[in-house]
Amino acid sequence: EPEVTQTPSHQVTQMGQEVILRCVPISNHLYFYWYRQILGQKVEFLVSFYNNEISEKSEIFDDQFSVERPDGSNFTLKIRSTKLEDSAMYFCASSEGGGGRNEQFFGPGTRLTVL
Amino acid sequence: DAKTTQPNSMESNEEEPVHLPCNHSTISGTDYIHWYRQLPSQGPEYVIHGLTSNVNNRMASLAIAEDRKSSTLILHRATLRDAAVYYCILHPYNYGQNFVFGPGTRLSVLP
Numbered sequence: 038e039p040e041v042t043q044t045p046s047h048q049v050t051q052m053g054q055e056v057i058l059r060c061v062p063i064s065n066h067l068y069f070y071w072y073r074q075i076l077g078q079k080v081e082f083l084v085s086f087y088n089n090e091i092s093e094k095s096e097i098f099d100d101q102f103s104v105e106r107p108d109g110s111n112f113t114l115k116i117r118s119t120k121l122e123d124s125a126m127y128f129c130a131s132s133e134g135g136g137g138r139n140e141q142f143f144g145p146g147t148r149l150t151v152l
Numbered sequence: 153d154a155k156t157t158q159p160n161s162m163e164s165n166e167e168e169p170v171h172l173p174c175n176h177s178t179i180s181g182t183d184y185i186h187w188y189r190q191l192p193s194q195g196p197e198y199v200i201h202g203l204t205s206n207v208n209n210r211m212a213s214l215a216i217a218e219d220r221k222s223s224t225l226i227l228h229r230a231t232l233r234d235a236a237v238y239y240c241i242l243h244p245y246n247y248g249q250n251f252v253f254g255p256g257t258r259l260s261v262l263p
Contacts, residue, residue: 041195070250072196080196080239082250093250128195137184137203137243141251143195 039063041144043129049150050119058114058147060129069112070130070141071104073097080128086112087135119151156240161258164230172225172257174240179220182245187214187225189236190256196239199225203245235261 042061050056062069071083084094086104103115112131116123126148130141157175164170176185186201200207200214202223207214213226227234239256 079255080253085250136246138245140198140201146195
């Protein structure tokens, strides 16, 4: 069964450093997402991406964040200058289409620890 | 996005059916009802979704009230692996991409 994969599984970084989190969505999917989950809290939406551009973003997704689909298979989340409060699990997801008709498939997550 | 209300936690015995309720009294006519679950230290996992009619798949059944103001996720025979947080999420049919996760229901399965 096709699945969303994410690398690395755990990333440790120093405050102020840049990190790139990588995702490989399911191959025939057209919509891509990033969510995050701070330890013990709810899963929060960050951004959605369709047709090579951001289609929606939350207030969390400020200028420190960016997303890219550098080739036909990868989808990345970059945090330019990490803060302590960026420590969280980051989940990538993908779906065939947008809207409620389509389920989203989530990856296993990358645990980001900012020291 | 319309709001959902779920119990904070529920318990079930292994091999018994589990009925997880969700209230969504402000649902609109074009909102789909989605259920996801999150096992410990894993990403959310799709379970089932529907619009008006009851739905069955290999994981679960979804029973939707006639007025659509509530729904119930049914696990026919709980296993220890079903212990997870279950999220009921409404999402409009034709716009918006992000799912809004609430706190969900933490299901414990007792051996």
